[in-house]
Amino acid sequence: MAAKFEIPKFSGSNFSLWKLKIKAILRKDNCLPAIDGRPADITDDKWKEMDDNAVANLHLAVADSVLSSIAEKKTAKEIWDTLIQLYEVKSLHNRILKEETLNSSNE
Numbered sequence: 001m002a003a004k005f006e007i008p009k010f011s012g013s014n015f016s017l018w019k020l021k022i023k024a025i026l027r028k029d030n031c032l033p034a035i036d037g038r039p040a041d042i043t044d045d046k047w048k049e050m051d052d053n054a055v056a057n058l059h060l061a062v063a064d065s066v067l068s069s070i071a072e073k074k075t076a077k078e079i080w081d082t083l084i085q086l087y088e089v090k091s092l093h094n095r096i097l098k099e100e101t102l103n104s105s106n107e
Contacts (some may be wrong), residue, residue, distance in 0.1 A: 005024075007022065007061060009061060009066075010022075010061060010062045010063060010083075011062075011065060012065065012066060015088055016086040016088070018061075018070070019088070022061050023035075023097075025057055027059055029054075029057060030050070030091065031050045031054040031076070033050065034054035034055075034075070035076050035080035036044055051076050055075065055079060057072070058076060058083075059079075063081075066083075069086060070082050
């Protein structure tokens with residue numbers, strides 16, 4: 001019997017932890033390569049299956065508010081790249097601002 005894993009749906013915060021967890025899910029389902037782009041040595045049928053599984057995992061792992069921002073994307077890579085663009089940059093920016101604020105208050 002296969003183990004079932006659930007992660008909290010990504011709602012726009014704590015992207016770095018969600019990203020780590022969703023990558024684990026994609027790896028477990030043998031579809032992690034789908035977020036990096038198609039490997040050269042894979043058949044069309046196998047690629048479609050892998051990409052479809054990755055897209056389904058990504059759609060099911062995000063809250064409705066996030067889903068609306070990726071709904072038009074067709075491939076797992078397009079979805080992944082959009083999520084990175086929308087949320088990872090903001091997370092990094094917020095961490096830098098927080099660190100600068102902490103450093104300023106300690107001076």
